[in-house]
Amino acid sequence: MKKINIVLFGTGNVGSILVNQILQARESLQQKEGLEINLPVIANSTTAFFQKENQQSSWEADLKNFGFPYKLEDILDYVQKQQYGNLIAVDATASEEFVDNYLDLIRGGFHIVAANKVANTLSSQSYTQLRETLQEHNKHFLYETNVGAGLPVIETLRNFYRANERVTKVRGVFSGSLSYIFNTYCEEEKAFSEVLTEAADKGFTEPDPRVDLSGKDVARKLLILGRELGLQKEFEEISIQDLVPVHLNGQSTLKNFQKKKKDLDPVFSKLKKDLKRDEVIRHVGELDLQSGILDVKLVTENRTSALGSLKNADSSFEIFTESYGEHPLVIKGAGAGAAVTARGVLTDLIKLAEKLPS
Numbered sequence: 243m244k245k246i247n248i249v250l251f252g253t254g255n256v257g258s259i260l261v262n263q264i265l266q267a268r269e270s271l272q273q274k275e276g277l278e279i280n281l282p283v284i285a286n287s288t289t290a291f292f293q294k295e296n297q298q299s300s301w302e303a304d305l306k307n308f309g310f311p312y313k314l315e316d317i318l319d320y321v322q323k324q325q326y327g328n329l330i331a332v333d334a335t336a337s338e339e340f341v342d343n344y345l346d347l348i349r350g351g352f353h354i355v356a357a358n359k360v361a362n363t364l365s366s367q368s369y370t371q372l373r374e375t376l377q378e379h380n381k382h383f384l385y386e387t388n389v390g391a392g393l394p395v396i397e398t399l400r401n402f403y404r405a406n407e408r409v410t411k412v413r414g415v416f417s418g419s420l421s422y423i424f425n426t427y428c429e430e431e432k433a434f435s436e437v438l439t440e441a442a443d444k445g446f447t448e449p450d451p452r453v454d455l456s457g458k459d460v461a462r463k464l465l466i467l468g469r470e471l472g473l474q475k476e477f478e479e480i481s482i483q484d485l486v487p488v489h490l491n492g493q494s495t496l497k498n499f500q501k502k503k504k505d506l507d508p509v510f511s512k513l514k515k516d517l518k519r520d521e522v523i524r525h526v527g528e529l530d531l532q533s534g535i536l537d538v539k540l541v542t543e544n545r546t547s548a549l550g551s552l553k554n555a556d557s558s559f560e561i562f563t564e565s566y567g568e569h570p571l572v573i574k575g576a577g578a579g580a581a582v583t584a585r586g587v588l589t590d591l592i593k594l595a596e597k598l599p600s
């Protein structure tokens with residue numbers, strides 16, 4: 243039986259569902275994959291809990307009752323003393339500070355699986371340093387959920403890149419929240435601000451919807467895909483259409499934005515009026531490998547196209563390559579959500595385990 247030992251950082255939406263998915267899958271993984279997954283440490287931003295044996299059925303209560311304030315060194319010391327092999331740190335945080343720990347974790351014997359996008363969107367210098375450290379210590383780093391949650395976007399691009407298949411363009415609706423907003427706005431007779439409120443009520447947007455509307459999250463995903471294909475770009479080089487009017491942007495409070503969000507309505511109403519009968523508005527990310535241009539913008543699409551026919555909060559990624567020619571490979575489905583993301587992280591863990599010794 244192969245054993246992996248996971249230290250989970252982050253017990254929010256994704257992290258907590260991940261623990262439950264691991265517990266539910268445990269028996270079947272042992273039987274089908276010959277794989278035993280242990281979770282010796284679970285931590286959030288302030289508290290860690292060291293599991294003695296496999297008693298995770300009440301991990302939430304254990305973390306609450308027996309958790310203690312910790313530093314990273316406490317965890318590194320503990321796993322070393324316990325002589326855990328096949329160690330994997332799971333980053334289910336959204337934290338920039340936590341990413342500063344990656345190099346120490348790798349040096350301390352950990353492979354890394356991350357839902358957190360931050361490490362892959364820092365400067366090219368940090369990106370390269372991380373990969374050099376991984377190589378030096380013979381460690382792996384998997385992060386499929388960084389783009390498209392559980393959809394196999396990064397793996398597909400990486401396979402093309404490794405097999406020398408020239409990818410010429412990647413284009414798509416990268417954001418579940420913006421997908422929902424424009425899919426709904428173009429179908430229904432509602433003001434843009436109304437649809438925005440609806441999207442927030444359904445939990446599709448960030449608490450501050452300007453995070454989605456700014457296009458920055460889509461830009462981060464675009465950068466990750468570009469770098470996966472060998473493009474050396476910085477975040478600042480991405481052209482981003484910000485949908486938040488200047489007078490309601492970061493300088494103004496969230497409360498003020500909520501109060502005045504109707505100010506957005508005339509702009510979008512004009513865009514909608516200008517559409518031809520068979521057209522819809524979509525928020526897309528576009529990566530042109532030939533020109534090296536990364537673009538985040540609103541476009542008009544025919545409503546029968548892959549992007550134009552999107553429904554609900556689905557994402558869609560069109561991958562144009564030399565062999566696929568004019569007809570791209572399309573990966574489409576739920577591109578956000580804690581359950582699909584946690585399942586994607588679990589899939590990364592199983593893939594990583596295949597590379598590790600028994």
Ligand SMILES: NC(=O)c1ccc[n+]([C@@H]2O[C@H](COP(=O)([O-])OP(=O)(O)OC[C@H]3O[C@@H](n4cnc5c(N)ncnc54)[C@H](OP(=O)(O)O)[C@@H]3O)[C@@H](O)[C@H]2O)c1
Nearest residue numbers: 252253254255256286287334335336337340357358578579
């Ligand atoms: N939800 C999705 O649909 C989705 C899709 C794809 C990718 N992701 C990514 O998945 C990650 C997790 O998302 P989420 O929705 O689960 O976030 P969340 O609910 O905000 O949870 C974040 C967790 O990280 C912990 N944390 C923060 N800083 C930490 C630190 N320095 N050390 C250890 N733990 C720390 C927080 O601890 P406290 O509880 O103590 O604050 C919290 O438990 C994010 O990077 C997100 O971008 C999410």
